[in-house]
Amino acid sequence: GVDLVYRVNTPKLFVPLEFRPTRDDRDWVVSPLGGGAKAWLPFAASIPAILAVILVFMDQQITALLVNRREHKLKKGPGYHLDLLVVSALIVLCSVFGLPWLVAATVRSVTHVSSLNVVDTNTAPGEKPKFLGVREQRVTNFFVFALHGISILAAPALR
Numbered sequence: 001g002v003d004l005v006y007r008v009n010t011p012k013l014f015v016p017l018e019f020r021p022t023r024d025d026r027d028w029v030v031s032p033l034g035g036g037a038k039a040w041l042p043f044a045a046s047i048p049a050i051l052a053v054i055l056v057f058m059d060q061q062i063t064a065l066l067v068n069r070r071e072h073k074l075k076k077g078p079g080y081h082l083d084l085l086v087v088s089a090l091i092v093l094c095s096v097f098g099l100p101w102l103v104a105a106t107v108r109s110v111t112h113v114s115s116l117n118v119v120d121t122n123t124a125p126g127e128k129p130k131f132l133g134v135r136e137q138r139v140t141n142f143f144v145f146a147l148h149g150i151s152i153l154a155a156p157a158l159r
Contacts, residue, residue: 015155073133
């Protein structure tokens with residue numbers, strides 16, 4: 001649309017016609033010993049893997065603690081362990097298929113909670129509004145990921 005209206009040549013996104021591995025010589029599942037790798041390589045890779053596990057765990061826990069603070073007056077259970085289990089399972093699944101990892105996205109999560117704050121609007125001018133709590137809902141996340149999925153259908157328009 002921008003190209004036609006303003007007569008500007010914009011770079012286009014390369015979107016493949018089918019969902020398949022990027023290389024023909026690679027299967028869907030990434031083998032730890034594939035491609036002629038040495039037998040000692042998985043053991044050497046375990047050192048940075050342990051550091052990555054610590055990093056993801058800390059990121060997940062810090063985000064959960066910031067979002068579920070007592071000051072937010074949340075009523076629904078925090079589900080720390082279930083959340084960590086789901087993220088761990090998805091990281092394992094993404095690792096096997098060579099996909100990017102999911103992380104807690106601390107800044108986005110805290111900003112989302114802040115955007116759902118409910119404050120008392122009956123305050124005097126110049127007085128700080130009284131914090132009443134957070135509007136708890138799961139609709140925003142559902143629509144964010146639904147729109148991610150729908151964006152795949154927009155691939156022909158992006159070519």
